[in-house]
Amino acid sequence: MWLSISQSGPKTYGAILNEQNVGTNSSIGRDDKRKQHMRSTAYTSLKALEEMQLGRLDVESIQRIVDAIDEEYETVANEALAAIEIVNIQLEAGEVETLQLAKKKATQIKSRLESLDDRRVRYSDAIQKRIMNTRIEERLGSRRRRLLLEGFVMTLIVLVLGLLFYDFGAGPDETRPPLLKSGNIFIIDTICCLIFMCEFILRLSCAEDKKYVWRKHWIDFVTSIPVPGEAQLARFGRAARVARISRGLRVLRFLRVFLLVWRGMDKFQDAFDVKLMKKTLKWSVIITLVGALLVYYFEGKNGVLDAEGNPVGSYPEALWWSFTTVLTGGFGDIHNPATIAGQILTGGLVLMGMVLIGVFTATLTTLFVGEQSEEIEKLSQLISEQISDLSKKVDELADRAS
Numbered sequence: 001m002w003l004s005i006s007q008s009g010p011k012t013y014g015a016i017l018n019e020q021n022v023g024t025n026s027s028i029g030r031d032d033k034r035k036q037h038m039r040s041t042a043y044t045s046l047k048a049l050e051e052m053q054l055g056r057l058d059v060e061s062i063q064r065i066v067d068a069i070d071e072e073y074e075t076v077a078n079e080a081l082a083a084i085e086i087v088n089i090q091l092e093a094g095e096v097e098t099l100q101l102a103k104k105k106a107t108q109i110k111s112r113l114e115s116l117d118d119r120r121v122r123y124s125d126a127i128q129k130r131i132m133n134t135r136i137e138e139r140l141g142s143r144r145r146r147l148l149l150e151g152f153v154m155t156l157i158v159l160v161l162g163l164l165f166y167d168f169g170a171g172p173d174e175t176r177p178p179l180l181k182s183g184n185i186f187i188i189d190t191i192c193c194l195i196f197m198c199e200f201i202l203r204l205s206c207a208e209d210k211k212y213v214w215r216k217h218w219i220d221f222v223t224s225i226p227v228p229g230e231a232q233l234a235r236f237g238r239a240a241r242v243a244r245i246s247r248g249l250r251v252l253r254f255l256r257v258f259l260l261v262w263r264g265m266d267k268f269q270d271a272f273d274v275k276l277m278k279k280t281l282k283w284s285v286i287i288t289l290v291g292a293l294l295v296y297y298f299e300g301k302n303g304v305l306d307a308e309g310n311p312v313g314s315y316p317e318a319l320w321w322s323f324t325t326v327l328t329g330g331f332g333d334i335h336n337p338a339t340i341a342g343q344i345l346t347g348g349l350v351l352m353g354m355v356l357i358g359v360f361t362a363t364l365t366t367l368f369v370g371e372q373s374e375e376i377e378k379l380s381q382l383i384s385e386q387i388s389d390l391s392k393k394v395d396e397l398a399d400r401a402s
Helices: 013-050 059-093 098-140 143-169 182-206 210-216 218-222 239-272 275-301 315-328 340-401
Strands: 004-006 009-011
Touching: 059 098, 098 143, 098 182, 098 210, 143 182, 182 210, 182 218, 210 218, 275 315, 275 340, 315 340
Parallel strands: none
Antiparallel strands: 004 009
């Protein structure tokens, strides 16, 4: 059946359908291209947003943020003065909840001031870091060489940590491979420390604010000082004097290992960008070290068991006991203290470990629910303001009715 007639002849029903399909397909093709373009634009924009990190901003942009933070201090100061006036008015009126309101306002203002202080320090340090890195790149010749230097130093840190851990538990030199004898390890450590010190001096010379380098990179300086072991000290004095000195140096070597680990974690400092979390980690390390020293003194060095059967007969074993006690709350079951002092120490470590782990866990939780908490606080404040406005309107209507 013929449906239409044109100059080129009649068209069948199938031909008309083909033309419609071609038009529909071209429309669908345009829609698909538009959708692909929008999808590509969305991912490109997302990548651009993700690249907007503090370390990639220029100095001028960061300085504008610092200036904006300084202006927020004035806003907080005005809010604090207004809160004082409101509290004074309520005190004169004899309001019951005046003290609760003053405490709540003080907590809010203190939290905002601490947040401003932390952000100002963070952005000011970012400016100093950017200036320092720029000058280092100028001296080395390119940004790529600076990154290679940082990667090389990071590799040396891992190497030194591995050698020190091996040196602590490997035993006497007679049982070691020739390259890993204590003397060779000390030589390798000293060479690496020399490289670490050169990198620290490079940072210090390129920094605009020298205090920034000492405040942020003091661990780099401390870990650049090699600490000799007992085998190296034996060459410089009598055995009895060396034994007394070596006990202190052994503690220093363990402390240096912890500082090297902390220095290695500096690359992941963005993941620990919480002030309370950093304090928790710091105190955990301090408590673990002090606990190991005390349990070694009470239960190891002067313990009732002999050196072979004592689980805390050496400082490395005491350090492991202290770590498991703080972390697990005493459920490690490595050593049950036999002295009263050891029992008191164990109880104190368990209590402090529970507090530190609780604070650490709570801080991690705030990273995930912090934004929701801020939204809830804003909604609560908005509801309070609306209730206050409604109360005023009710009072006005009551006055008019009377």
